[in-house]
Amino acid sequence: MKLYVSPRAPNPRRVQMFIAEKAIAEITEINLDLNAQAHRTPEFLAKSPLAKIPVLELPDGRHLGETRAICTYLEGVVPAPNLMGEVATERAFIEMADRRVEFYILGPIANWIRHTNPGLAPLENPQFPEYGASQHGKLLENLAWLDRSLGGQDFVAGDRFTIADITAFCGIEFARLMKFRAGEAGFPALQAWRDRVAARESAKAG
Amino acid sequence: MKLYVSPRAPNPRRVQMFIAEKAIAEITEINLDLNAQAHRTPEFLAKSPLAKIPVLELPDGRHLGETRAICTYLEGVVPAPNLMGEVATERAFIEMADRRVEFYILGPIANWIRHTNPGLAPLENPQFPEYGASQHGKLLENLAWLDRSLGGQDFVAGDRFTIADITAFCGIEFARLMKFRAGEAGFPALQAWRDRVAARESAKAG
Secondary structure, eight states, rough: OOEEEOTTOOOHHHHHHHHHHHHHOOOEEEEGGGGGGGGHHHHHHOOOTTTOOOEEEOOOSOEEESSHHHHHHHHHOOOSOOOSSHHHHHHHHHHHHHHHIIIIIIHHHHHHHHHHHHTTTTSSSSSSHHHHHHEEEEEEHHHHHHHHHHHSSSSBSSSSHHHHHHHHHHHHHHHHTTTTTTTEEETTHHHHHHHHTSGGGGGOOO | EEEETTOOHHHHHHHHHHHHHEEEEOOEEEEEOGTTTGGGHHHHTOOTTOOOOOOETOOOOOOOOSSHHHHHHHHHHHHHHOOSSHHHHHHHHHHHHHHIIIIIIIHHHHHHHHHOGGGGGGSSSOHHHHHHHHHHHHHHHHHHHHHOOOOOOOOBBSSSSHHHHHHHHHEEEEEEEETOOOOTTTOOHHHHHHHHHHTTGGGOOO
């Protein structure tokens, strides 16, 4: 299978880390240069109509987009270690945790960076810097919740490592572009969790 | 079970429509007045730490948040009719479609409305009207994709009704607040699909 990615982009990294946790070897990565608009060529739009990465090319030739949907497919192909829940109720609670960190942590981080960092201007045009700054404010509120939560449990969704840790980790690491460090920002439990996740072999992926 | 909702809010409506499609009778709806900040009371924050609705109270007393996670749970409890896919590969492709309409249709609609409609000022503070207007522009680009897609298939994820139709429909209907009509905006296949979905009994929910 082929996986279309781009260096430093948080969403491809989520899939790369998911693949590394499952030690799936038979996937070839293809890097796209987003600043050169490689995701907007007619050839790539045929694979991903809204110009989004990552995209996975399946053995039957179909193209599957959207980070979490790719993970759902891979979880079916390689069930162990389980990262998304074994039965419907557990799957639902892990999905809740994953969506919370995707929408309220990774989302504000991405909008903060895309709307305020000059380096992202080619991808976010026009930028709205005041909106971006407001997203930083929302991020800090939401990180306070996550920090409290991680003060009482070892991982984002509870007592074991799941896809929700991958989503949160790739978000937090993307925020390093803005010199963000959880400990310096006043979130010690978040920093301790981040350091534990960063020590995993899969954190080197992407 | 209890479901915390609010009138006219698109995300609770997604769950209400999902429940109606499955004809689940044993769920009691509890309405929250968002303008009165009923979602920010200590009592509700204990159920939903980020003040989001909908939230489902399970028979064991736990609270499950996040629209799509609630649907994952309900699909497990009441499998028929299937709305999210039978096996991992189908689940992944339906999730891809659902995420695309959630992120690139419902998302821009919500941001367009929340940042430009004075009626939403109590919920989105501060509003950034120019950012909101830019979201309308992105919405129109993304609707052009959805209109093309629906020109070639009957439903958002393919040839049968799924959760992705519910997500897209609740988004499009929320845009009526802004006088949006798909046909008038130049999207005939989208309008025809919208009218087919609106004729379903479940469209009356919420």
